[in-house]
Amino acid sequence: MKLGFRNAIALLFTLLLVATVTIVTLNGYLQARSGVLDLSTRVIDGAVSRMALRTNDIIQQANNSLELLALALQQHDLVSQQQTILPLLWRINNQSPLYQSVYLSDNQGNFLQARKHPKPATRFNPFSQGGDELWIYRDEHYQPLAHITKPRGYNPLERPWYQNTGNEVRPYWSDIYLYSSTKEPGITVSWPVLNSQGERHAVVAIDISLTSLNRFVGEVSFGEDAILLIVNTNDEVIAHPEQLPLAANRETSRLLQIDDLTQPWLQAAWQKMKQQLIIDDGYSQQPDDFLQTEAGRFFIHAKQITYGFDNEWYLFLKT
Structure with missing residues (x-):
């Protein structure tokens, strides 16, 4: 066509x-x-x-708190000076509602902690000396409410937050995980404590809730x-x-x-x-x-x- x-x-x-x-x-x-x-x-x-x-x-506040804490603890002995260190951990733990606990361990496994859950308490684990842990439940003003001893079953030297913290002076952040006490997601940031010779002799850490x-x-x-x-x-x-x-x-x-x-x-x-x-x-x-x-x-x-x-x-x- x-x-x-x-x-x-x-x-x-x-x-x-x-x-x-x-x-x-x-x-x-x-x-x-x-x-x-x-x-x-x-x-x-x-x-x-x-x-x-x-x-x-959140990150910067935690980093600053741990850096200052690590500097303050350079010359401290955890066992003999626990009465000085525990109030310091308690104050830092109350700086933010996101903080679940603040704690530290030396190279011998001696462990100090201030925690909020399940009830506010301080904890002392004299790992190198043996014996039981001492838990002191406290009110919001740090006044003791009850003293309880518990069997020593926690070795901080085996925990990832301790093992993954190196000698380099910087923060070390964990992957996200569930807290065993609350089943809520959180992360842990840790920081090395160096002695006068520049060697790591302890690690400080903060658990941070992500809820x-x-x-x-x-x-x-x-x-x-x-x-x-x-x-x-x-x-x-x-x-x-x-x-x-x-x-x-x-x-x-x-x-x-x-x-x-x-x-x-x-x-x-x-x-x-x-x-x-x-x-x-x-x-x-x-x-x-x-x-x-x-x-x-x-x-x-x-x-x-x-x-x-x-x-x-x-x-x-x-x-």
Whole structure:
């Protein structure tokens, strides 16, 4: 079938019009997508800044406290000067509601601790001399309420916080774990105590609770259906909104995993983000993308908030 000149011109015009509309529509979609990504990125950047500030405050305060404590204890003997050292540990432990306990051990395994849970107490373990531990339960003013002796079963020299602390004068941070007393997630920071010859003769440490991070991610609002998490590269959920549904059959004896969340699309979103995280000299790109699932189409974004941990932490947003 032959087209007349006029029909050919009309067909060509129609094709050009369709192409123009397609290009304009695609350009508009790309600009809108870019705008959504840019807006969402700027919103989460604000949350990251607040989170980074809060995290840095926690880290810096603990580092400063341990550094000063290590300097103060350089010439102290734990056993003979326990009555001087324990009040100092008690005061530091009360500097922050996040601190669960402050403690130290010398190279002979003698151990001193000020703790808040399950009840406020001080603890003295004369490991090198044998005998029982002395626990003194105290009120908020450090006044003794009860003295209790317990069988000595704790060897600090075998604990990771002691063994992983080197001679270099700096803080040593643990991975996140569950406290045996409260079953809440926390981390431990330790610091070496050096003698006059520059040799490590003791280690001081602080246990820091991370439960307040749950409140933080629950307070930050990105919309009715948005979910903000803190997840590490080991797929452990460090912080989540308290109202987030969790699997009923999950193991409570270990840290919460991303697979313990009841929303499979949330697990898929994190795994997609994780695949895009490109590590380069300790720093990663901050990916964002759209995810299409049976539950709908979501914007997802991840941003690194720690540097130098074995399993780095990411603020992860789904909207």
